[in-house]
Amino acid sequence: MKNINNKTLSDNPFYDPSLSKRHSKARRFKIFTITCIVFALSFLVFFLGDMIVKGLPAFQQSYMQIDVSYNDKTIASTRKAIDKKYRRIVSRAWLRNIPNQVEESPELMNTTQSTWVLVNHQVDQYMKGHYFKIKSKELKIIEDMHAQGKLQLQFNRIFFTQGDSKIPENSGLKSAIIGSILTLLVTMVVAFPMGVMTAVYLEEFADDNRWTQFIEVNINNLAAIPSILFGLLGLAVFINLFGLPRSSPLVGGLTLALMTLPIIIVSSRAALRSVPDSIRQAGYGLGLTKVQVVQDHVLPLAFPGIMTGSIIGLAHAMGETAPLIIIGMIAFIPDSPGSIFEAATVMPAQIFTWAGMPERAYIERTAAGIMVLLSVLISLNALAIILRKKFEVKW
Amino acid sequence: MKAFESKKRHNEIKEQLIKFTLITAASVSILTTFGVLFSILFEAIEFFQMRSFWYFITGTEWSPGVADSKFGALPIFSGTFIITLIAMAVALPIGLGSAIFMSEYASPKLRSKLKPLLEILAGIPTVVYGFFAAITVAPFIVNFFTLLGVQASFNSALASGIVMGIMIIPVISSLSDDVISAVPDSQRKASLALGMTMSETIKNIVLPSALPGIISATLLGLSKALGETMIVVMAAGLRPNLSWNILEDMTTVTVRIVDALVGDHEFNSPDTLSAFALGLILFIVTLVLNIISVALIRKFKEKYKINTL
Numbered sequence: 001m002k003n004i005n006n007k008t009l010s011d012n013p014f015y016d017p018s019l020s021k022r023h024s025k026a027r028r029f030k031i032f033t034i035t036c037i038v039f040a041l042s043f044l045v046f047f048l049g050d051m052i053v054k055g056l057p058a059f060q061q062s063y064m065q066i067d068v069s070y071n072d073k074t075i076a077s078t079r080k081a082i083d084k085k086y087r088r089i090v091s092r093a094w095l096r097n098i099p100n101q102v103e104e105s106p107e108l109m110n111t112t113q114s115t116w117v118l119v120n121h122q123v124d125q126y127m128k129g130h131y132f133k134i135k136s137k138e139l140k141i142i143e144d145m146h147a148q149g150k151l152q153l154q155f156n157r158i159f160f161t162q163g164d165s166k167i168p169e170n171s172g173l174k175s176a177i178i179g180s181i182l183t184l185l186v187t188m189v190v191a192f193p194m195g196v197m198t199a200v201y202l203e204e205f206a207d208d209n210r211w212t213q214f215i216e217v218n219i220n221n222l223a224a225i226p227s228i229l230f231g232l233l234g235l236a237v238f239i240n241l242f243g244l245p246r247s248s249p250l251v252g253g254l255t256l257a258l259m260t261l262p263i264i265i266v267s268s269r270a271a272l273r274s275v276p277d278s279i280r281q282a283g284y285g286l287g288l289t290k291v292q293v294v295q296d297h298v299l300p301l302a303f304p305g306i307m308t309g310s311i312i313g314l315a316h317a318m319g320e321t322a323p324l325i326i327i328g329m330i331a332f333i334p335d336s337p338g339s340i341f342e343a344a345t346v347m348p349a350q351i352f353t354w355a356g357m358p359e360r361a362y363i364e365r366t367a368a369g370i371m372v373l374l375s376v377l378i379s380l381n382a383l384a385i386i387l388r389k390k391f392e393v394k395w
Numbered sequence: 396m397k398a399f400e401s402k403k404r405h406n407e408i409k410e411q412l413i414k415f416t417l418i419t420a421a422s423v424s425i426l427t428t429f430g431v432l433f434s435i436l437f438e439a440i441e442f443f444q445m446r447s448f449w450y451f452i453t454g455t456e457w458s459p460g461v462a463d464s465k466f467g468a469l470p471i472f473s474g475t476f477i478i479t480l481i482a483m484a485v486a487l488p489i490g491l492g493s494a495i496f497m498s499e500y501a502s503p504k505l506r507s508k509l510k511p512l513l514e515i516l517a518g519i520p521t522v523v524y525g526f527f528a529a530i531t532v533a534p535f536i537v538n539f540f541t542l543l544g545v546q547a548s549f550n551s552a553l554a555s556g557i558v559m560g561i562m563i564i565p566v567i568s569s570l571s572d573d574v575i576s577a578v579p580d581s582q583r584k585a586s587l588a589l590g591m592t593m594s595e596t597i598k599n600i601v602l603p604s605a606l607p608g609i610i611s612a613t614l615l616g617l618s619k620a621l622g623e624t625m626i627v628v629m630a631a632g633l634r635p636n637l638s639w640n641i642l643e644d645m646t647t648v649t650v651r652i653v654d655a656l657v658g659d660h661e662f663n664s665p666d667t668l669s670a671f672a673l674g675l676i677l678f679i680v681t682l683v684l685n686i687i688s689v690a691l692i693r694k695f696k697e698k699y700k701i702n703t704l
Contacts, residue, residue, distance in 0.1 A: 036492025109583035180547035218428045224685035232674045250649020258427045291410045319520025322624035348522040355526045370523050392600035
């Protein structure tokens with residue numbers, strides 16, 4: 001052994017001159033794969049950071065403390081409620097709401113109150129240090145008020161308590177959130193029982209015949225159909241054929257249900273399959289029928305897995321936009337829908353609508369809407385993971 | 396005895412009823428697939444009765460909404476093709492590289508952390524990607540190419556293609572990772588024992604074995620890119636543009652479908668029905684891609700006798 005070590009490398013019969021090249025090639029390849037995954041993950045970080053930086057300002061809104069007089073004259077013409085010099089600063093939406101304020105609290109009538117008043121989006125953008133378009137006369141007033149502390153950023157309640165609006169500072173996510181809830185309610189009411197029943201049939205009852213195989217191939221294909229085509233189906237079948245109301249959560253929910261179905265079926269089947277056969281055999285041994293075994297023993301044991309899959313399906317449906325645009329759920333909805341038959345919009349559709357608005361103020365609202373949507377989705381997925389961890393049974 | 400029998404009879408009827416309900420539920424999925432197919436097919440046929448199918452496939456001018464409207468979808472197909480190509484150029488190397496790292500180099504613990512992280516990318520709604528493409532990536536590309544002295548459009552194919560590619564990374568990485576991990580370890584060990592380096596083993600032994608699965612993942616990503624709507628609606632253009640310049644604005648099949656169906660058009664006009672003709676083409680192409688993908692993965696499973704994929 002010692003002998004070999006003493007010789008020069010080239011005398012070694014096993015010496016391969018290309019070896020060091022091959023090793024550095026191997027190293028380069030490894031670095032390449034690491035770069036790939038680092039790139040993918042750093043994109044994720046950059047992306048989320050970008051949304052947070054863009055969206056955070058929207059959770060604050062500028063208000064100004066000025067005198068507002070409430071009387072018959074100002075209710076008839078709300079512009080007159082405030083000093084003339086503030087007219088280009090205060091939000092039109094706030095002024096328009098003055099009669100409602102008086103209706104709610106009649107004691108305001110014939111008084112002059114010093115209150116915090118919503119200002120328009122240009123002033124708000126000035127406060128947030130973004131690009132703004134304000135005339136120099138108003139700019140001076142604003143700077144004065146700002147210096148006196150009478151113009152400041154406060155928590156943006158409007159964003160959560162108002163529906164969409166053409167006035168940027170008055171627009172909020174509320175009607176979209178309610179629309180999303182109604183739509184997903186319809187989705188789950190339809191997709192959950194359908195999906196679970198299909199899974200039970202395929203996993204527990206079906207013989208391995210042509211029909212079953214055909215169903216399986218179909219479910220597979222259903223999962224791969226681009227979502228926008230489900231929108232075409234919704235338009236052609238639910239709206240044109242059945243005459244269901246356009247833009248309604250009913251149609252949206254049904255369309256999303258068809259898309260969620262394969263996700264629920266696949267995960268439910270996996271959950272049913274993980275229940276060991278010994279449970280079924282024990283049931284049969286006690287003289288139970290197949291239905292009884294499935295209903296009382298297999299399904300309860302598989303339930304956590306089924307729930308996990310359904311929640312993931314729900315999260316998926318929640319972020320879907322394309323099919324809902326096709327069936328008209330991007331309508332302008334200032335008031336929250338009261339039932340599943342009324343026109344509604346959903347969160348992703350609201351984000352889409354805001355993203356297309358020209359005013360700068362909508363960009364931050366879009367990003368804030370995205371933050372809300374992503375937090376809901378992340379919570380849903382976290383819930384699914386917790387459910388799985390908590391109830392997972394190792395057989 | 397009699398009471399017992401009647402109960403048994405009652406139970407039998409109940410069981411049959413339950414079974415029947417289950418079969419009905421299972422058939423809904425078939426109904427849906429055919430529902431999608433026929434609802435698109437019938438409207439598309441109606442469209443082709445009004446306009447020539449041949450011109451639709453080969454014509455180069457798409458001008459709906461005017462008196463002498465023309466429906467030649469070639470520039471739309473080319474735009475879809477180019478944007479998809481850009482997306483795959485981003486997603487395939489990164490997705491495959493990530494998959495190789497996770498399955499070959501990373502420890503099981505690291506892998507179990509990385510995989511869900513990557514899958515967050517798949518869970519982000521596409522409308523969010525669209526906003527990101529339009530607000531962040533597109534202006535960046537315009538500024539970047541202005542520095543180089545080249546003019547780029549704010550609706551460039553490049554911006555939507557890149558973001559779409561990022562969206563598809565987890566589709567490719569996740570399935571490829573499963574497939575590569577499923578290649579039997581004996582193959583790797585044999586190769587390493589013969590003195591091959593790790594990268595040579597991966598390139599010459601593991602990847603060829605996993606190839607059917609990787610192709611399957613690629614086709615799945617491809618069909619996802621073709622059907623992707625929100626990113627292109629928000630970041631790509633509306634103008635049908637038959638060009639190879641990826642810095643110009645281009646339109647895709649999905650953008651034109653959305654454009655044709657949003658707004659108040661008469662339903663039975665060729666303008667609206669053209670969406671269904673485009674939808675039909677999209678349906679057929681993605682269905683074929685999916686069928687090939689499923690067949691390939693089944694072949695891979697049979698070869699290595701795996702049931703867990």
